Amino acid sequence: MRLPMAVALFLSQITSGPGALEPSRTDWTLVVLVDVSISMHLEPREATAVLAAVHDGLVARLAPQDRARIGAFASEIRLPSPDRARDDPMSILRDSLTGDAEWRYGPSRLWDAVDMASAALAAEPGARFVVVVSDGQAAGNELSRAQVARNLQDRGVSLWVISVIPGIADDQLRAFASANGGRLFKGYLDHHHDLDKTALADALTAVLEALRAGWND
Amino acid sequence: MTASRLIAIVGAATVAAGWWSPLESQAVFRADTSAVALYATVRDRDGRLIPDLPREAFEVLDDGVRVPITVFSNAPQPITAVVMADMSGSAWTDLLRIQGSLRHFIQDLRSGDRLRIGTFGQEVSLSHALTDDRATLERVVAEEMWPGGPTPLWRAIDAAVRSLQPEPGRQVVVALTDGVDYSPGGARLPPLPGGLSALRRRAEANPHLLIYAIGLGDPRRRQRLSGNVVSLARVTGGGHINLAPDADLGKVLAEVGEELRRQYVVGFVSRHDDGKVHRVKLEVSVRGATVRTRESYVSPGRPPAGHTQTARGR
Numbered sequence: 001m002r003l004p005m006a007v008a009l010f011l012s013q014i015t016s017g018p019g020a021l022e023p024s025r026t027d028w029t030l031v032v033l034v035d036v037s038i039s040m041h042l043e044p045r046e047a048t049a050v051l052a053a054v055h056d057g058l059v060a061r062l063a064p065q066d067r068a069r070i071g072a073f074a075s076e077i078r079l080p081s082p083d084r085a086r087d088d089p090m091s092i093l094r095d096s097l098t099g100d101a102e103w104r105y106g107p108s109r110l111w112d113a114v115d116m117a118s119a120a121l122a123a124e125p126g127a128r129f130v131v132v133v134s135d136g137q138a139a140g141n142e143l144s145r146a147q148v149a150r151n152l153q154d155r156g157v158s159l160w161v162i163s164v165i166p167g168i169a170d171d172q173l174r175a176f177a178s179a180n181g182g183r184l185f186k187g188y189l190d191h192h193h194d195l196d197k198t199a200l201a202d203a204l205t206a207v208l209e210a211l212r213a214g215w216n217d
Numbered sequence: 218m219t220a221s222r223l224i225a226i227v228g229a230a231t232v233a234a235g236w237w238s239p240l241e242s243q244a245v246f247r248a249d250t251s252a253v254a255l256y257a258t259v260r261d262r263d264g265r266l267i268p269d270l271p272r273e274a275f276e277v278l279d280d281g282v283r284v285p286i287t288v289f290s291n292a293p294q295p296i297t298a299v300v301m302a303d304m305s306g307s308a309w310t311d312l313l314r315i316q317g318s319l320r321h322f323i324q325d326l327r328s329g330d331r332l333r334i335g336t337f338g339q340e341v342s343l344s345h346a347l348t349d350d351r352a353t354l355e356r357v358v359a360e361e362m363w364p365g366g367p368t369p370l371w372r373a374i375d376a377a378v379r380s381l382q383p384e385p386g387r388q389v390v391v392a393l394t395d396g397v398d399y400s401p402g403g404a405r406l407p408p409l410p411g412g413l414s415a416l417r418r419r420a421e422a423n424p425h426l427l428i429y430a431i432g433l434g435d436p437r438r439r440q441r442l443s444g445n446v447v448s449l450a451r452v453t454g455g456g457h458i459n460l461a462p463d464a465d466l467g468k469v470l471a472e473v474g475e476e477l478r479r480q481y482v483v484g485f486v487s488r489h490d491d492g493k494v495h496r497v498k499l500e501v502s503v504r505g506a507t508v509r510t511r512e513s514y515v516s517p518g519r520p521p522a523g524h525t526q527t528a529r530g531r
Contacts, residue, residue: 038405105340105341107340107342108340137339138360140361141360
């Protein structure tokens with residue numbers, strides 16, 4: 001059907017740009033996982049900044065009908081309940097960065113965390129995504145990478161990855177994300193292993209734009 | 218000198234008199250806190266293992282006093298072990314060598330053996346669980362070893378020791394390392410609280426623990442196991458060896474495995490109940506043979522007031 005020019009122009013304007021209205025697209029449900037293990041070289045202050053950047057750069061820019069939870073992992077996997085995430089989106093700060101720090105000293109249960117997130121999304125309607133911010137140095141996992149990939153596919157959940165350390169695990173992460181409907185983005189720490197807020201913000205924006213490009217109906 | 222000659226094996230643990238087998242012994246150990254067992258290896262003058270000696274070939278001296286042997290076994294023992302591999306920057310070049318050797322060790326596991334694989338560098342990581350499943354262990358070797366970072370050796374050994382504490386029976390930690398603890402802190406792994414001395418106290422008080430240290434440092438760069446690592450291995454009755462860069466690590470691991478399988482367990486009732494450290498000596502009446510076992514043990518009972526030593530590791 002051919003749309004009148006004015007209507008077509010209106011639709012193109014409201015579906016472009018961050019935070020724009022996105023009529024008639026499928027609702028999204030996301031779990032964003034942030035690696036807070038010691039191999040990320042993040043002091044608590046910097047880890048807090050990463051979690052805040054994830055919230056501001058991705059979760060807060062979702063459409064009103066979308067739902068998201070921010071979780072953290074190291075030797076444990078900490079994911080707030082949907083209700084708690086809705087009422088207090090940054091509850092993960094208290095859940096992961098206050099109190100005993102021993103759990104952050106390793107290992108980084110990346111694959112188990114992705115699997116827990118995909119299981120939490122399995123029953124959700126609409127499009128479902130896991131977004132991971134990590135250095136990719138997975139260890140101490142109960143599940144193999146291959147098993148986690150099978151579970152993602154069975155549950156219809158796609159995986160998107162922001163890598164923060166160049167080189168170490170990028171190839172592995174890129175292949176894993178590509179095989180599961182997502183992509184790898186680079187939000188590298190700088191060469192002093194300090195957080196580069198611009199790089200991370202750019203990566204989060206790129207994830208959001210990629211999601212919009214791939215999942216708008 | 219062969220690797221087997223360099224590796225000293227020792228052990229001491231509480232045991233009970235009466236019926237006993239290696240697999241069931243530890244439940245009995247915990248039920249009777251008045252008895253002590255020594256894990257021991259016997260070698261001939263050429264360094265070869267001497268298995269199958271009878272009880273009559275051994276004598277136990279408790280603080281110099283001969284005491285009766287109440288428990289004895291020369292049956293092959295299964296292995297319950299954590300192998301901790303140093304992934305620090307100095308061990309970066311050894312990654313393939315370590316992975317290949319671990320794969321051989323995994324393939325050589327026998328019935329009843331259980332293994333856990335850990336790494337230390339950026340983090341201290343332990344594989345998910347003790348297991349005899351070769352596929353799971355090989356997956357860990359392939360997927361979960363990440364070179365780089367400092368050398369949090371004490372934290373690594375401590376994590377391995379703690380992970381083994383719930384396990385019945387002999388507990389073995391094998392550390393593959395360049396031999397020097399280095400934990401700078403900051404945004405990296407902080408040093409182990411209490412440091413080596415705290416780890417040493419815990420290790421000494423755990424009668425079932427054996428620590429082995431295998432040095433992977435380059436001797437041409439004066440990288441050897443530190444005296445502290447060697448001392449820690451000795452206090453538990455474990456062993457140590459410094460390997461040449463081209464030495465066969467897989468062969469050394471296999472020799473450690475064979476030693477552990479052929480250890481004797483010799484039990485006696487302690488003459489003490491003060492919770493303090495006492496000297497113990499195990500002698501063997503075979504010409505030219507050497508017996509290697511822990512040289513001290515912590516007796517059952519409470520230490521005197523003001524004495525902080527722990528008598529039991531669990």
